[in-house]
Amino acid sequence: MELKIRVSDWLGKKKMTQKELSDLTGIRPAxxxxxxxxxxKRIEIDHIVKLCEAFECQPxxxxxxxxxxx
Numbered sequence: 001m002e003l004k005i006r007v008s009d010w011l012g013k014k015k016m017t018q019k020e021l022s023d024l025t026g027i028r029p030a031x032x033x034x035x036x037x038x039x040x041k042r043i044e045i046d047h048i049v050k051l052c053e054a055f056e057c058q059p060x061x062x063x064x065x066x067x068x069x070x
Contacts, residue, residue: 002065002066002067002068003063003064003065003066004038004063004064004065004066005035005038005040005043005062005063006061006062006063006064007021007032007035007036007051007062008036008037008038010051010055010057010061010062011036013055014054014055016054018032018033018036021051021054024054025047025050025051025053025054026050027047027050027051031047035047035051048062
């Protein structure tokens with residue numbers, strides 16, 4: 001199973017850059033980049049809240065579960 005973080009999709013929908021998201025949320029640019037490239041292993045609840053506020057979405061809108069094929 002794999003959990004996709006859809007930050008890149010939301011940045012596209014909102015026509016926002018990673019820097020703009022970092023400035024708006026206070027999340028460090030390196031963390032925003034890791035979220036964007038789905039390289040992050042864990043995410044703080046505080047960050048989820050800030051992302052939801054920035055994107056005007058619900059937490060479930062930020063994630064997509066995909067079952068891995070074996």
